[in-house]
Amino acid sequence: MRTRATVVAVSGALALSALAVPAAQAADTVQGDTKITKVVVNGGKDIVVGTSTKKITITVTGTDPKGIKDGVAILWRGEKFEPGLLKGVLAPVDDAKCTKVDATTGTCKVSLEASPRELANSNAGRWKVMAGLLAKGRAEDRVIKPSYKTVSVKRAAKLTVNASPEPVRKGRTITVSGALTRANWETRKYAGYTQQPVRLQFKKKGASAYTTVKTVKSDRKGNLRTTLKASVDGTFRYVFAGTSTTPSVVSAGDAIDVR
Secondary structure, three states: OOHHHHHHHHHHHHOOHHHHHHHOOOOOEEEOOOEEEEEEEHHHOOEEEOOOOEEEEEEEEEEOOOOEEEEEEEEEEEOOOOOOOEEEEEOEOOOOEEEEOOOOEEEEEEEEEEOOOOOOHHHOEEEEEEEEEEEOOOOOOEEEEEEEEEEEEEEOEEEEEEEEOOOEOOOOEEEEEEEEEEEEOOOOEEEEOOOOEEEEEEEEOOOOOOEEEEEEEOOOOOEEEEEEEOOOOEEEEEEEOOOOOOOOEEOOOEEEOEO
């Protein structure tokens, strides 16, 4: 992440004064009987960021004999959760909203934002989740775990398909073209995702499922192109399985009329 984003994010975390000091340390901090029982990031799905700001919600659930007062969650990359060792930070953009589940249990909802203006393409991949809870009461019992779990932050992808000519006579050659592109966070535009295997699938008219016909590799501009003989009416689509930095994506279907 670029330096400006890191500074702003860390400053935002420090604004949560009750958690600021232990959150800046690399080791787990436990004071009293406060426990984290569950952390859910983005509804349990990968965080996929395109060319506009992505809003992220993290829920931190935990218990304490006195109940839960406040919470925090931060996404980060680096060797340790310490100043100078962070390579990227996404911190809260607002105070956590905590709700009481029962006398000892509470859930805190934390809002974050991932902006392509502040992300470098190299930031795509696994991020660590720092989670913390503050208990009610004067003692301010708390728990903070700098590396509670990990989550994937990926560059959004797009996939297109076009089968031609249409209509086509049976036995003639069909060309199925398309393009695999993904978000470039540094230019805030989509660009070709090169040298990636993409499956070409076909569904015969009246059928309920697609079948893989062949695998096509995207060229140096992300373009896809292959040929095959026309046999029956049906629909073509391209399917990309995804990588550690880019999510899976399926194109819309393109029907072909064989006469």
